[in-house]
Amino acid sequence: MAILLTIQEKQDEIVSEFEVFDDWMEKYEYLIDLGKDLPLIQEELKTEERLIEGCQSRVWLNADFNDGKMQFSADSEAIITKGIIGLLIRVLNDEHPETILKTDLKFISDIGLQEHLSPTRANGLNGMIKKMKMEALKYIQH
């Protein structure tokens, strides 16, 4: 059985993975690999409501709620975008909505992602985080 990591441990894990790389080309290479492993949203779920605003390429996100925890799947036309949302999903998947809402996604600044994204992509990243938190919020009242 896989050991369950806490949300903080998952973030720390990502930070140490990125520390290995010397330059941003390598980091992007890694993001592209992550993009290829993204838990993909089903084609029929790629609807207007699941589109995330503020991205230069289209990004869809689906959220499910099972046994008190959130599960996400997503897709994008751009592979680097898929890698970025893949990172977010890795951290936020299988967490309680309450945890998702109160977690500070510190790994983003720790790996310097925000600063290394173009303004349009940084905007898209904020849109993704907002959408994931909004989805979590829906299940808080239940």
Place this chain on the structure above:
Amino acid sequence: MTEIIKKPFNVREIREEFPALRQEIYGKNLIYFDNGATSQKPQIVLNAINKFYSKENANIHRGVHFMSQKATTEFEEARKQIQHFINARKAEEIIFTKGTTDGINLVASSYGELLTAGDEILITAMEHHSNIVPWQMLCQRKGLILRVAPINFKGELIIEEFDKLLSKKTKLLAITHISNTLGTINPVKELTQKAHAVGAKVLLDGAQSIQHMKIDVKDLDCDFYVFSSHKLFGPTGIGVLYGKEDLLDRMPPYQGGGDMISRVTFEHTSYNELPFKFEAGTPHIAGGICLGTSVGFLNSIDLDGAQKHEAELTKYAEHLLDTFEGLHIIGEAKNKTSVISFTVDGIHPFDIGTLLDKQGIAVRTGHHCTQPLMDFYKIPGTTRASFAFYNTKEEIDLFVEALEKSINMLK
């Protein structure tokens, strides 16, 4: 008139004039291939900006004092330089605007006032949003009809279809001289003749032509020609609307305010003469003067040689890109400038742009403010490399190498 003999164009020497080209991005020498979006500025323009604000800053057209008079003279001298640069008949035909978009909006608002319901405006399928939206807004306001001349897959205007859309109802042909996305050079002189034959006026969007070819508005015979300084190696925030004097005279003012009036009472205001009628408020004084500096700079170099160099760069890059599997050049008009838009099968342009950026190469990705054109090609966007005369073959080699690396990573 005697032609001044200019030193033959030399790209190494030209590059020396542009400090922005000498910098590293992520530890790599910058390769600037986003000249379609905006151009870099030569040192002489940077010096002029610094000099104006350090020593000469004053408001114009209204001062008794030395500095105001000097600034006024320089601003009006710049207007004359621009007049000669595009071969307009008079300096009064040169209206300072904020840029291409502003110039088109001016014409849409002001010339638009002379039009009535049912009149038609003809544009093309390759227009920038700036040459679409102002006309749509005008059409809505005045009940006019917007017609769109189609293009073929190579990115050329279909002349037979254009001819069919042109009629006695057409009051204005508003067309881009060169497409910012495809590089297509439209046969605007011939199209202008056709438009004039049915009594329509012609506006040329010169945003992408002013920096790539000799513009002679008398020879083109267009009624309006608009461009932005920032794409012509000058400052941002300033541009030019050229208009034929008799037409500008007949048009109502665009904005009201200082400078554009001759006499104001609360009952009645009479307007100033050209060009001031269309220049309400304090203009971008430093911008106008330094655009003049940029024009002076261009006059001092061998532009024929520079254009030949640009054409060589384009041919060279296209030749190298041809060998890429799954790469499609969007825009293959017979007559085109130094713009190369392309798509790569299975790869989003945004990903290519991101990886090129990390290798020090600035290109543009996306729809390039031509969404209807993207719809026509059924693509979300392209990657666009656009060259200026200061770019080199070595830069293209590095670009092609970086592109190959990026594509391999993304496949």
